[in-house]
Amino acid sequence: RGLQRSGISRDEVFINLKVAADSALELRSVIAISMREWGLGAVDCLMLHRAPARSEALEEIWAVLEGEVDAGRAKMLGVSNVTAEQLEVLASRRRPEAMWPALIQLKCSVFHQGGYFAEPD
DSSP states (O other): OHHHHHTOOGGGSOOEEEEOOSSHHHHHHHHHHHHHHHTOSOEEEEEESSOOSSHHHHHHHHHHHHHHHHTTSEEEEEEESOOHHHHHHHTOTTSOGGGSEEEEEOOOBTTBOOOSSSOOO
8 A cells, every 4th residue: 555655656666475374274364364454466476484394284385375376466486484305395396387486585694593404513
């Protein structure tokens, strides 16, 4: 709604909606509520804020995000705070490349040394 009031064209901004949920059912609700509250019909990127630890749960939640792309409500998908193993699940050869995470966000700070892709010495 702020974008509408600003007079800036929607085509001039990149909108990334970051969502988190513990189940596919909850995620569907979170996405619908967020889109409605932000007054959006679609976003440029729909980003999963945190991946569940179990691969099966990750697959179920990712399928919801893929459905948003298929429905035209997201142009691409992204992930945040994932491990290398979780990224391998999401970028598997069974999945079309268009459904792989296009954006990957990892925390980088002197106070947070990560361990996402390598174990600290």
